[in-house]
Amino acid sequence: MRSLRSAAARTAAIIWWLLVWAAWTLAALVVVFLLLDALPGDAASARLGQYATPEALTQLRAQYGLDRPVLERLANWLRGLASGDLGTTLLTNTQVAPILTSALGRTALLAALASIGIMVLGWGGAILAGSRSGSVLDRVLSSSALAAICTPEFVVATLLIVVFASVLGWLPAVSLVPADGGVLAHPEILVLPTLSIVIVGSGTLMRLVRPVIARQSVSLHVEAARLAGLSPARVLLRHLLPGAIAPAAQASAMIVPYLVGGTVVIERAFAYPGLGSLMVQAVSNREPDLLMACAGVVIALTVLAYRLADLSRGKTS
Amino acid sequence: MRRTDRVWLTLLLAVLGLALVGPLFADGADATVATGYLSPAQHGPLGTDGLGRDVWLRLAHGGAGLLLVAVIATAAAMLIGIVLGLTLTAHNLVARLLGLLTDLLLVIPSMLTMMVLVFGLGSGVWTMVLIMTVASVPFVARFTRSIATPVLGSDYVLAARAAGDSWYTVFRREVLPNLAPPLLADAGTRLISALYLVAAAGFLGFSPLGGDGDWATMVQAGLEGIRLNPWASLAPALAIAAVTIPANLLADRVMRRVMS
Numbered sequence: 001m002r003s004l005r006s007a008a009a010r011t012a013a014i015i016w017w018l019l020v021w022a023a024w025t026l027a028a029l030v031v032v033f034l035l036l037d038a039l040p041g042d043a044a045s046a047r048l049g050q051y052a053t054p055e056a057l058t059q060l061r062a063q064y065g066l067d068r069p070v071l072e073r074l075a076n077w078l079r080g081l082a083s084g085d086l087g088t089t090l091l092t093n094t095q096v097a098p099i100l101t102s103a104l105g106r107t108a109l110l111a112a113l114a115s116i117g118i119m120v121l122g123w124g125g126a127i128l129a130g131s132r133s134g135s136v137l138d139r140v141l142s143s144s145a146l147a148a149i150c151t152p153e154f155v156v157a158t159l160l161i162v163v164f165a166s167v168l169g170w171l172p173a174v175s176l177v178p179a180d181g182g183v184l185a186h187p188e189i190l191v192l193p194t195l196s197i198v199i200v201g202s203g204t205l206m207r208l209v210r211p212v213i214a215r216q217s218v219s220l221h222v223e224a225a226r227l228a229g230l231s232p233a234r235v236l237l238r239h240l241l242p243g244a245i246a247p248a249a250q251a252s253a254m255i256v257p258y259l260v261g262g263t264v265v266i267e268r269a270f271a272y273p274g275l276g277s278l279m280v281q282a283v284s285n286r287e288p289d290l291l292m293a294c295a296g297v298v299i300a301l302t303v304l305a306y307r308l309a310d311l312s313r314g315k316t317s
Numbered sequence: 318m319r320r321t322d323r324v325w326l327t328l329l330l331a332v333l334g335l336a337l338v339g340p341l342f343a344d345g346a347d348a349t350v351a352t353g354y355l356s357p358a359q360h361g362p363l364g365t366d367g368l369g370r371d372v373w374l375r376l377a378h379g380g381a382g383l384l385l386v387a388v389i390a391t392a393a394a395m396l397i398g399i400v401l402g403l404t405l406t407a408h409n410l411v412a413r414l415l416g417l418l419t420d421l422l423l424v425i426p427s428m429l430t431m432m433v434l435v436f437g438l439g440s441g442v443w444t445m446v447l448i449m450t451v452a453s454v455p456f457v458a459r460f461t462r463s464i465a466t467p468v469l470g471s472d473y474v475l476a477a478r479a480a481g482d483s484w485y486t487v488f489r490r491e492v493l494p495n496l497a498p499p500l501l502a503d504a505g506t507r508l509i510s511a512l513y514l515v516a517a518a519g520f521l522g523f524s525p526l527g528g529d530g531d532w533a534t535m536v537q538a539g540l541e542g543i544r545l546n547p548w549a550s551l552a553p554a555l556a557i558a559a560v561t562i563p564a565n566l567l568a569d570r571v572m573r574r575v576m577s
Contacts, residue, residue: 024421024424027421028421028424028425031421031422031425032425032429032433035433035437036433036436036437038437039433039434039436039437039438040437040438041436041437041438041439042437143566146565146566146569147562147566149565150509150558150561150562150564150565150566151558151561151562152513152516152517152520152557152558152561153517154516154517154520154533154536154537154554155536155554155555155557155558158536158540158550158551158554159551159554161540161543161550162543162547162550162551165543165544166543166544166547167547173540173543173544257426260426260428260429261426261427261428261517264428264517264521265428265517265520265521268520268521268522268537269520269537269540279429279432280432280521280522282432282436283432283435283436283523284522286436288436291432291433291436295429295432295433298426298428298429299424299425299426299429302424302425302426303424306423306424
């Protein structure tokens with residue numbers, strides 16, 4: 001009976017957590033929608049450019065449906081979102097949802113590959129550096145992580161292109177996806193974009209996780225295990241990591257907002273047709289529905305990351 | 318100051334010097350002087366770009382604007398952020414609503430803020446300043462609130478208030494001097510992230526300063542000819558890194574010293 005009740009309480013807590021997540025995401029999206037509306041440039045004025053006479057603008061705005069009140073459009077957009085309809089592009093009149101899903105799939109592939117590298121390097125570096133806080137190894141690892149973070153993603157990408165595509169000629173400099181096949185038919189196009197994200201991302205992750213490990217490393221029970229003469233590996237696996245893993249995993253969530261921005265730039269550097277390229281395209285072509293759809297994905301992910309990280313802060317304090 | 322710090326500082330000052338002095342001597346940075354993508358062996362110290370312009374002259378010319386925009390934006394963000402942060406320390410409805418709005422802005426990634434504002438305003442210097450200000454203000458405000466709250470509740474502020482000093486006097490004499498060092502260190506961090514963002518804008522093709530003369534836009538434009546003359550991309554990319562890496566390492570050191 002008691003286990004049943006605690007299971008119900010846990011389910012309720014999870015549902016509440018998800019509801020707050022959805023509420024924050026929606027609130028941020030509404031802010032973005034209203035902001036886009038409040039700014040002077042819209043799809044009609046951008047399309048007409050210097051040929052924008054008041055009559056032509058009125059006509060095009062009516063055609064695009066931009067002449068209706070903003071709250072009505074917001075309500076329509078939210079209704080569409082609820083039913084999975086993300087609107088259409090103005091220029092080519094195609095559905096946004098399928099474009100978004102295929103771009104999202106390619107970015108997810110890139111992100112999944114990069115996360116493996118980031119996890120291995122970031123956590124590995126954090127454990128090596130954090131468990132011997134203040135040592136030479138710690139200083140070397142921490143400064144290289146900082147140097148990696150300080151280098152803008154596109155500089156890293158440019159250096160990799162010069163070395164691996166231009167000088168060595170091993171890998172393609174652009175990651176164009178052939179029209180007839182998926183990304184996986186040409187795995188070599190994924191190498192350099194993945195590597196760029198891994199280099200900067202693992203530095204960021206290491207900076208987030210290292211303090212957690214370092215704090216655990218000087219805790220009493222780890223100190224006791226060390227003094228009892230257990231081997232370093234045993235101390236690490238049995239005594240240090242179990243306590244560090246939960247808070248460190250939650251601290252890792254903060255890497256998501258960074259990855260979102262970094263991936264946009266990296267995709268552009270390699271002309272990789274993912275979510276980032278889609279966003280740039282949405283801005284250059286002034287496609288409001290496309291931009292809002294991409295914004296929805298980005299904001300949902302970021303809010304999720306902040307909520308997960310907040311969870312850890314709430315627990316440790 | 319450690320020796321490595323001195324090396325970083327020298328590198329930073331050298332690149333900043335080039336960026337600031339460059340526009341004075343680099344006349345004709347926009348002139349076509351040869352064919353496109355000549356290697357350094359064929360032309361000048363760094364070869365030519367896709368339109369046959371001298372990469373060295375363009376490098377000397379293309380840094381000042383980026384740095385200046387980042388500095389203006391940081392000043393604006395610090396000013397607004399500090400005022401907002403001090404407002405947030407109050408315990409009333411306005412402060413709570415502003416706090417909620419700050420948190421809401423915080424979950425919108427700066428890259429998305431940039432896309433939305435470029436969408437609605439077009440690119441250009443003032444859009445860039447606005448983007449970086451909007452992106453930084455929530456962080457500055459939260460930081461200000463976190464360091465101002467203990468100072469405002471401290472004994473010496475209470476004592477000054479009890480002695481009959483006005484809030485304005487207390488602020489000027491007791492609060493601000495205590496907040497200045499951490500805020501200046503934070504300004505360093507904000508300046509670097511502003512530089513990042515404007516560079517990313519250039520690389521994404523939003524021509525942040527109008528035209529194609531800034532370092533970040535040069536990196537992007539040079540990529541297509543990277544096999545012929547890698548320096549058209551590499552030189553401006555390294556110049557950007559030579560600003561952000563030393564500045565970041567030094568800012569990190571200063572921040573640690575100030576906060577401990």
